[in-house]
Amino acid sequence: MSAFALTAAFMLVEAGVGWWSKSLALVADAGHMLADAAALALAIIAQRIATQSRTRARTYGYRRAEVLAAFANGIALAVTAIWIVFEALDRWAAPPAINAGAMTATAVLGLLVNLASAAMLSAGSHGHNVNTRAALAHVLSDALGSVGATLAGVLILTRGWVRADAVISVVIAVLILFGGYRLVRDTSRVLMEGSPVEIDLAHVEETLLGVPGVVAFHDLHVWSISDGFDVLTVHVVIDRGFHGIDVVSAVAKRLDERHGMKHVTIQPEPVHDDRLVSIRKKPADAAG
Numbered sequence: 001m002s003a004f005a006l007t008a009a010f011m012l013v014e015a016g017v018g019w020w021s022k023s024l025a026l027v028a029d030a031g032h033m034l035a036d037a038a039a040l041a042l043a044i045i046a047q048r049i050a051t052q053s054r055t056r057a058r059t060y061g062y063r064r065a066e067v068l069a070a071f072a073n074g075i076a077l078a079v080t081a082i083w084i085v086f087e088a089l090d091r092w093a094a095p096p097a098i099n100a101g102a103m104t105a106t107a108v109l110g111l112l113v114n115l116a117s118a119a120m121l122s123a124g125s126h127g128h129n130v131n132t133r134a135a136l137a138h139v140l141s142d143a144l145g146s147v148g149a150t151l152a153g154v155l156i157l158t159r160g161w162v163r164a165d166a167v168i169s170v171v172i173a174v175l176i177l178f179g180g181y182r183l184v185r186d187t188s189r190v191l192m193e194g195s196p197v198e199i200d201l202a203h204v205e206e207t208l209l210g211v212p213g214v215v216a217f218h219d220l221h222v223w224s225i226s227d228g229f230d231v232l233t234v235h236v237v238i239d240r241g242f243h244g245i246d247v248v249s250a251v252a253k254r255l256d257e258r259h260g261m262k263h264v265t266i267q268p269e270p271v272h273d274d275r276l277v278s279i280r281k282k283p284a285d286a287a288g
Contacts, residue, residue, distance in 0.1 A: 151164075
């Protein structure tokens with residue numbers, strides 16, 4: 001909450017000074033700080049929503065609220081970046097007079113604010129969820145934007161190169177766009193129920209076939225509900241002479257030990273189906 005208040009307050013200062021001094025780099029950095037403030041606000045709101053109890057209509061609860069908020073942040077970053085680029089092109093063609101002194105001083109203060117906000121987020125108790133990590137990434141990239149705005153101010157003061165403001169603005173826009181792309185990419189993977197990047201399905205398949213009593217498997221699905229909440233479902237074919245409950249218990253234990261997967265659903269099936277037994281020869285093709 002402190003990081004949000006600090007970022008939002010200075011964002012207004014930076015935007016005001018940017019318009020007054022006619023510095024697009026400052027306005028761009030303020031736009032980036034606006035995205036940071038939005039990221040922090042959404043992180044706070046989403047964390048509270050995510051803690052709500054599950055219901056019959058939402059059996060996983062509201063855990064994906066954080067993912068949806070991070071996805072919205074990514075889209076907002078991309079839109080901001082595109083606006084900055086178009087404005088920079090106009091200013092390259094007709095650069096306005098810029099109050100470089102006010103621009104430089106404000107950019108330096110912005111850098112200090114970003115570093116202070118980053119320190120608050122890093123020390124926070126919720127630093128391990130996807131939304132707060134996204135907000136921290138925004139603040140750190142915005143610190144680079146403040147460095148760029150400072151550099152543009154110095155170039156205008158020392159060299160008189162007014163177009164440095166437009167050039168640095170495009171650099172800041174690229175930073176913003178890259179951050180937005182990463183957020184959209186990572187959250188889209190979760191929303192589309194892709195397999196978690198930290199889990200190697202080939203190793204999961206080896207784990208399944210390495211459990212005594214498992215001769216084959218099929219319909220293997222692995223996805224994430226939210227950051228740190230991975231889910232697996234699979235049908236395992238039980239060899240003759242093994243008890244299904246014992247094998248299922250062993251599979252669940254092995255998946256937890258080797259892959260840290262605690263939310264698993266395992267369906268045992270008898271070995272008499274020849275089609276299922278043949279799957280044992282090609283485990284990589286068995287994932288459904």
